[in-house]
Amino acid sequence: MKFIICSYLLIVSGLTYFLIQDKELKESIQRGKEIYTDFCISCHLETGEGVENTFPPLAKSDYLMNNREASIKGVKYGQRGELMVNGVTYNNTMMPLGLENEEIVDVMNYVLNSWGNSGAKMVTIEEVNTLLK
Template sequence: MKFFISSYLIIVSCLAYFLFQDKELQESIQRGKDIYSDFCVTCHLETGEGVAYTYPPLADSDYLMNNREASIQGVKYGRMGELTVNGVTYNNTMMPLGLEDDEIADVMNYVLNSWGNSGAKMVTVQEVNSIVK
């Protein structure tokens, strides 16, 4: 009986945690969509496809999925030089956008959960804050 009650409490706790996190993630994604529309859409376009050989795609991006920390760092501090996305090499400069850490987390959550991307876990303000140049 103790095992059943303990198991039940663990399952209910885990379910409550994931439901809360899902709501929090959905709210972050919505805020991130607005930030994307204000800061990112000019180069990466509305559907995240980017501009061939100039601005890399964010849609179905192997780079984003495999380089989480570098992706956050690029949004936070800007980036320059070569990077390869979906087998295509890009060599351009992305200037820092001047976003706060909470805005970076929100826009990353939007991008990592849009256009065929599927973020493994939610980007948090603490994670963005821990990324240094």
């Protein structure tokens, strides 16, 4: 009987955690879409495809999926020099956008969950604050 009760409580708490995180992620993605539209769309375009040989794509981006920390820092501090995205080398400058850490969380959640990307886990304010000390 104790096993059944413990199992039930474990299942309920697990479901609650995932439902709450799912709602938070959806809200973050929605805010991130607005930030993307205001700050990122002119270079990376509405579809996240970027501009060939100039601005790297965010859509289906192996760089974003494999370089989460560097991507977060790039949004905060800008990006200079070479980086390879989907087998293509880009060498350009992205200036710092002046975003607050909360805005970085939201835009990263939007980008990591759009255009064929699927973020393994939600970007959180704790993660961003720790990276950007």
